[in-house]
Amino acid sequence: MAAETSANAKAYKTAVIKIGSNTLTDDEGKCDRAYLADLAHQVARVRREGWRVIIVSSGAIPCGLEALGLPLRRPDDMPTVQAAASVGQRALLAAYDQVFSPYGMLTSLVLLTRRDTADRNAYLHARDTFRRLVELNAVPIVNENDTVSVEQIKFGDNDTLAALVACLANADRVVILSDIDGLYTSNPKTDPSARLIKRVDRITPEILAGASGAGSAVGSGGMITKLTSARVLGAAGIPLVICSGRAEDAVVRSLADDPIGTLFTGADVPHEITPRKLWIALGDSVKGTLLVDAGAARAIVEDGASLLAVGVKNVEGEFEAEDVVDVVDEAGFVIARGLARCSAESMRSGKADIAVHRDELILFE
Numbered sequence: 360m361a362a363e364t365s366a367n368a369k370a371y372k373t374a375v376i377k378i379g380s381n382t383l384t385d386d387e388g389k390c391d392r393a394y395l396a397d398l399a400h401q402v403a404r405v406r407r408e409g410w411r412v413i414i415v416s417s418g419a420i421p422c423g424l425e426a427l428g429l430p431l432r433r434p435d436d437m438p439t440v441q442a443a444a445s446v447g448q449r450a451l452l453a454a455y456d457q458v459f460s461p462y463g464m465l466t467s468l469v470l471l472t473r474r475d476t477a478d479r480n481a482y483l484h485a486r487d488t489f490r491r492l493v494e495l496n497a498v499p500i501v502n503e504n505d506t507v508s509v510e511q512i513k514f515g516d517n518d519t520l521a522a523l524v525a526c527l528a529n530a531d532r533v534v535i536l537s538d539i540d541g542l543y544t545s546n547p548k549t550d551p552s553a554r555l556i557k558r559v560d561r562i563t564p565e566i567l568a569g570a571s572g573a574g575s576a577v578g579s580g581g582m583i584t585k586l587t588s589a590r591v592l593g594a595a596g597i598p599l600v601i602c603s604g605r606a607e608d609a610v611v612r613s614l615a616d617d618p619i620g621t622l623f624t625g626a627d628v629p630h631e632i633t634p635r636k637l638w639i640a641l642g643d644s645v646k647g648t649l650l651v652d653a654g655a656a657r658a659i660v661e662d663g664a665s666l667l668a669v670g671v672k673n674v675e676g677e678f679e680a681e682d683v684v685d686v687v688d689e690a691g692f693v694i695a696r697g698l699a700r701c702s703a704e705s706m707r708s709g710k711a712d713i714a715v716h717r718d719e720l721i722l723f724e
């Protein structure tokens with residue numbers, strides 16, 4: 360496959376396609392090779408239409424359990440989970456290779472933990488590598504490095520990882536292939552009156568209130584992590600489609616603007632998301648919450664100002680300076696995420712001046 364030069368780097372669009380474990384496995388919980396073959400066919404089609412594709416694939420753990428002949432449900436002990444991920448990641452990549460190579464598509468493997476994008480240098484390396492892989496026309500298969508991930512450096516779900524990869528790769532669209540056919544007004548598995556929402560221009564408090572966690576023993580994150588990812592992608596101006604991975608031609612339709620699932624349109628005027636801001640948004644875990652008054656909320660959202668401590672009405676959680684905190688408005692809606700300039704204790708004691716500097720604040724609104 361010929362490598363492209365950077366001179367024609369804009370001749371294609373980049374899609375990040377995230378495939379959940381439920382989508383990738385059959386009813387018994389085994390890797391569904393027929394499904395992967397259909398996926399490869401679809402990827403080959405969209406590539407002919409000018410898309411370059413990065414796949415964020417779950418499924419290492421179930422595929423490892425299958426290969427090891429272990430019961431096909433998530434083990435309780437971490438060493439078995441991590442060993443299964445190690446065996447399964449290899450098996451999964453072999454399965455991808457088998458279905459992609461007949462189309463002349465070359466796969467690559469990228470396994471990440473939070474640590475790999477945690478400092479600016481590591482982040483920039485990851486960004487450059489993704490962009491180069493896409494330029495070289497490879498199909499990167501990305502997953503969390505479950506074999507070495509421990510709690511402190513875990514993304515924990517591939518929805519977050521997909522959003523991070525999309526921002527790193529400067530993607531034009533993200534598709535989440537899920538076990539559900541889109542975002543509903545509430546979880547349809549527990550609420551029969553839930554309705555599918557076909558288009559979302561803004562993620563409102565009502566939409567967030569209707570989202571809950573994973574709906575199966577295999578999936579992780581559920582709709583909550585998808586919506587957090589959607590907000591970051593929205594701020595970056597990257598549209599997202601969430602649809603059923605099992606719907607016919609799901610990938611082709613999602614990239615062809617043929618209505619399917621739920622489309623999150625993203626901001627018309629994207630915020631500039633610097634590497635540091637992206638890391639704040641997705642790279643670290645949130646340690647506390649700052650509830651701000653209406654004036655402070657307006658100042659940060661409308662004027663792009665820093666968050667001053669006088670505007671913070673309540674500080675929740677115990678955090679130190681440089682920890683990640685959510686900024687919520689008086690209704691409890693998360694409007695931004697940022698790095699605390701000082702500890703929770705100093706904010707409560709009124710000693711602080713700036714609570715979060717604007718260069719370290721990512722706005723979701």
Ligand SMILES: Nc1ncnc2c1ncn2[C@@H]1O[C@H](COP(=O)(O)OP(=O)(O)O)[C@@H](O)[C@H]1O
Binds near residue numbers: 381536537547573578
């Ligand atoms: N508002 C909602 N709309 C749709 N699904 C929801 C909602 N709230 C929670 N869910 C749950 O999220 C699940 C999808 O996420 P998840 O379990 O992580 O699977 P996957 O990895 O296949 O995407 C759905 O099966 C559903 O049970």
Ligand SMILES: N[C@@H](CCC(=O)OP(=O)(O)O)C(=O)O
Binds near residue numbers: 518
């Ligand atoms: N990294 C794990 C999957 C984690 C995950 O997010 O799963 P899912 O919610 O099914 O997309 C694996 O490869 O099995």
